[in-house]
Amino acid sequence: MNAPLAPGFVNGDVSYWYRATGVPDPGAPLGGNIRADVAIVGAGYTGLWTAYYLKKADPALRIVVLEKEFAGFGASGRNGGWLAGLLPGSARRYAKDHGQQAAIRFQREMFGAVDEVIRVAATEGIDAGIVKGGLLNVARTPAQAARLRAEIVDQRAWGWTPGDVDLLGTREMTARIRVAGAVAASWSPHCARVQPAELARGLARAVRDLGVEIYERTPVTEIARGRAVTPGGTVEAGLVLRCTEGFTADVAGHHRDWLPMNSSMIVTEPLDDWDEIGWDGRELLGDTAHYYMYAQRTADDRIAFGGRGRPYLYASRLDDRGHTHDWTVDALWHLLTTFFPAAKQAKVAHAWSGVLGVPRDWCATVSLDRATGLGWAGGYTGHGVAAANLAGRTLADLALGRDSDLTTLPWVDRRVRRWEPEPLRWLGVHAMYRLYRLADAREATGTPRTSVLARIADMITGH
Structure with missing residues (x-):
């Protein structure tokens, strides 16, 4: 490995986000057969948000959440901390069957999901380091700049106003973050920095406080009509909701539904001098390269920097402990220091990886079959921090039989073909x-x- 490593460097161990408090010890597993009104498989953001809104709407419901490891073990505790109001898929594809106005309404709901997460975090006393500093997208080549400008023109056609996204001049760009070699940038206010593991832990606590039962160390071996089967017992329920995102390929019968795409991150030691970088507004940072990056300035003044490492393991295998290959750490460090030469003063403190769910058409879905009682949500293609909140509210409305604005969004009941063998x-x-x-x-x-x-x-x- 060529990247400079800090004393105590850690590779994997879930993610850096758990480093301050330690990786949680999983709670008690399911210890027998039980009955519930709703069984939720997966205690990531989607499952937790679904349980939260269901229990808030109907406190009498018995809701059981089943988790193989611990709440927030997967992408919810490993992502880049982008609470971003970005569609989990293509507006054009969502509009194909439902029309342009439906896709535009979906986008406005995604903008609103950012503020909804912030509202709930404040209400429930969840300290997840949230700062709504917006999203800065930079271009570092002429071709990237051309794509950036074309993207803004396209977004205007899908309802984005100048208040939702706009092209920045050089002075405005460098006043926010000084990225070496940047030739153009856009900024949107619909994004907030978050410490993702703290959001997951806080949400799990809030859900438990409401009376939801979360059983950890409880892998689900079968999801079927009226039941979720585990080694420790079976949960019989009128509704069984699959909320497994990147781990869906491990669920029997769903191996080719969503492809588990790997994404990797590194985080630096704390930087002492930010004068050459700026970043005072704690914006989220992305770019318009094809092999794109994403980054944040953390609450403890590090740079967390991510991108694609080895994007996919043969046969949808999962490296669930978060280990990152040496060449990926080197590649991310090289890219980070080309963006921010001043960051060479620091070293890499932690590296990790996680998986996200990718449907065949790269568009997320939410669905509930009332005839069988089986439902699911996910396939967020990397935009799950905010999308999971909207999906949880949507799935809750579907479960409660509500005809709401959310249940008519164009991701509801979409059918997508499976990935190739x-x-x-x-x-x-x-x-x-x-x-x-x-x-x-x-x-x-x-x-x-x-x-x-x-x-x-x-x-x-x-x-």
Whole structure:
């Protein structure tokens, strides 16, 4: 490994977000057969938000949440801390069956989800380091800048106003964050920094306080009509809701529903001098490269910086302990220090990885079959921190039989074909990201147009 490592460097151990308090000891497992009104499989954001809104709406419901490890073990405790009002998928695809206005309404609901999470965190006393500093997207090549401008034009067609996103001048850009080599940037207010593990822990506490039962160390081996089966017993319930996101490939019968895509992060030691970087507003930072990055300035003044490492393991295998390959740590460190040369004063304190769920058309879904009582939500393609809140509210309304504005959103009851069998999945995903890396390298030479290699990559996987 070439990246400079801090004393006490940790690779994996779930994520840096648990480092201050330690990885939680899982709670008690299910110890026998029980009956419930609602059984929720998965204690990540989606499952916890669903339980929260269901119990708030009807305190008499007996709600049981089943979790293989501990609440917040998966993507909910490993993500980049982007509480972002971004659609978990393509507006055009959502509009295909429901029309443009439905997709625009969906986008406004996503904006509102950011504020809803902030509201609940304040109400429930969840200290997750939330700062609504917005999202700065930067371009560092002419081709990236052209895509950035085209994206804003496209967003205008889907209801984004200048108050929702706008192109920044050089002075406005550098006043926020000084990214080396940045030639253009956009900013949106609909994004907040969050410490994701603290949000998950706080939400789990709030759900338990409401009377929801969470059984940890309880893997679900079968989901079927009226029951969720575990080694310690069966939960019989009128509704069984699958909220397993990137771990869905491990659920019997759902191996090819959503592809488990890996994403990796590093975090630096605390930086003493921020004068060369700025970042006083704690904005979230992204870029318009094909092999994109995402970052935040943490509450303890580190830079948390993420991107794709080895994006997919053959046969949808999961490295669930969060270990990150050496070359990925090196690649992320190299990119971080090209963005921020001043960060070379620090070293890498922690590296980790996690998986996110990717449907075949890259668009999330929420669904409940009233005939069988089986439901699910997820497939957020990396935009799950805010989307899981909206999905939880939507799934709760569906479970309660409500006809609401949420239950008519275009992600409800969408049907998406499954991913191809191996080796086609592995070949397609790795070809896509290989082409994206090559496209970024070609665009770095100064060409003003998006590389044709990126367009080929999009065609291969339908991204």
